[in-house]
Amino acid sequence: MGAGGFCPFVTQSYRAGDELYVEGDPVHHVWFVKQGTVVLSRRRSDERGDRVRTVRFAGGFIGIEALVSPVYIDTARVASGAVLCQAPIQGFEQWLGPKEMPARTALEASVQAMVADLPPRAAADGSAEQRVAEWLTHESQNTLQLPRRVIADLLGMRPETLSRALASLAARGAIAVTRTDLRIMDEQQLETIVRTG
Amino acid sequence: MGAGGFCPFVTQSYRAGDELYVEGDPVHHVWFVKQGTVVLSRRRSDERGDRVRTVRFAGGFIGIEALVSPVYIDTARVASGAVLCQAPIQGFEQWLGPKEMPARTALEASVQAMVADLPPRAAADGSAEQRVAEWLTHESQNTLQLPRRVIADLLGMRPETLSRALASLAARGAIAVTRTDLRIMDEQQLETIVRTG
DNA sequence: CGCCCTGTTGACAAAGGTCAACTAGCGTGG
DNA sequence: CCACGCTAGTTGACCTTTGTCAACAGGGCG
Numbered sequence: 001m002g003a004g005g006f007c008p009f010v011t012q013s014y015r016a017g018d019e020l021y022v023e024g025d026p027v028h029h030v031w032f033v034k035q036g037t038v039v040l041s042r043r044r045s046d047e048r049g050d051r052v053r054t055v056r057f058a059g060g061f062i063g064i065e066a067l068v069s070p071v072y073i074d075t076a077r078v079a080s081g082a083v084l085c086q087a088p089i090q091g092f093e094q095w096l097g098p099k100e101m102p103a104r105t106a107l108e109a110s111v112q113a114m115v116a117d118l119p120p121r122a123a124a125d126g127s128a129e130q131r132v133a134e135w136l137t138h139e140s141q142n143t144l145q146l147p148r149r150v151i152a153d154l155l156g157m158r159p160e161t162l163s164r165a166l167a168s169l170a171a172r173g174a175i176a177v178t179r180t181d182l183r184i185m186d187e188q189q190l191e192t193i194v195r196t197g
Numbered sequence: 198m199g200a201g202g203f204c205p206f207v208t209q210s211y212r213a214g215d216e217l218y219v220e221g222d223p224v225h226h227v228w229f230v231k232q233g234t235v236v237l238s239r240r241r242s243d244e245r246g247d248r249v250r251t252v253r254f255a256g257g258f259i260g261i262e263a264l265v266s267p268v269y270i271d272t273a274r275v276a277s278g279a280v281l282c283q284a285p286i287q288g289f290e291q292w293l294g295p296k297e298m299p300a301r302t303a304l305e306a307s308v309q310a311m312v313a314d315l316p317p318r319a320a321a322d323g324s325a326e327q328r329v330a331e332w333l334t335h336e337s338q339n340t341l342q343l344p345r346r347v348i349a350d351l352l353g354m355r356p357e358t359l360s361r362a363l364a365s366l367a368a369r370g371a372i373a374v375t376r377t378d379l380r381i382m383d384e385q386q387l388e389t390i391v392r393t394g
Numbered sequence: 395c396g397c398c399c400t401g402t403t404g405a406c407a408a409a410g411g412t413c414a415a416c417t418a419g420c421g422t423g424g
Numbered sequence: 425c426c427a428c429g430c431t432a433g434t435t436g437a438c439c440t441t442t443g444t445c446a447a448c449a450g451g452g453c454g
Contacts, residue, residue: 039347052350054314057339061306079343096300103293103300109258110307117251142254148401153249161442163402179401345433358410360434376433
């Protein structure tokens, strides 16, 4: 029961394979898992089908990225028979209570962090060069000034491999690197490299 | 300001390299980042130093796993000069408001999911066999019945590689596998394999 | 000015991905 | 109820990628 004792959730049964939403869809609902398992997967950078990212069990929320993102960040599929409670975003937000409430602030920060952590970091997907290109296009702004050794960790590779990948991207003219500087020269080409290698 | 208008946070400046807490420490405080960057890292399974997992910027919370875990799940270090607000757990919980509040429920579920998602999945760390061993010891209970292809995704490897890793673990007597069944025979040995390969 | 640390480059080894062939369950339809 | 065919999983051979180890170079700081 939320503020004012109203509950926006509707309980419903699902069958294995049912798709709640697809990555990139505009957000519309949030679910709570009462029973069963829901599998969350994300597209591979090179469009060779999905890759399961994680699994949610009873007690978990699905699609909670709706709080901070205009679109869903994964595709959600019911793994086996499941019982879920569904609420439209607006009802969900109302249920949560006022935006200024501390718990809600913390929730949004936490979800924001979850969303931000995902994209390229999640796990090895694509070659080192592709991962570096993705990082450069999508989230290098904040992390560009961090030591290379740290960047390498974030991207799940060795410093040597990062160094080689950067050198290769530089050779292709997509970026300009020195050991103290890193500038993007051709965003377009980086995008291409992310997709095709 | 939390319930009753009280604020448990104390603002403080930190210098690059300052350590807020170490992975495994009993939780004691939660921080909010006002300015600067904090780096979160986790031990490698084979104890060869840390690996940076993610980075938090202004607006993020640090150590929020305190809500659902008795110990910190990473080591937090200030990357460059930073201004943080620190609150003891108890004050933080009080600030959040009553446990039954929807926003708080959602927050805890979200943090719980964050914590659960991390351990072995985070990124390639250790050999395929080590990652499988870790998965078997720490979180196979819930996911054991999922298709192998999904498990492979979660562990960041190909189904073929998972199959080989399982075969190898079976050859060493740590588990028993058929294509429909999977049982742990020697938990002890699995733990050893996680650490030493 | 020199030392130290971080990052770069090269040569090599090994882990895992890829492709292909094969097998065991399982469901479906005759 | 059995046989067939489909799919998930396994195994083998090969090859690419990345990790490893070592040597080296550039920058920053004392």
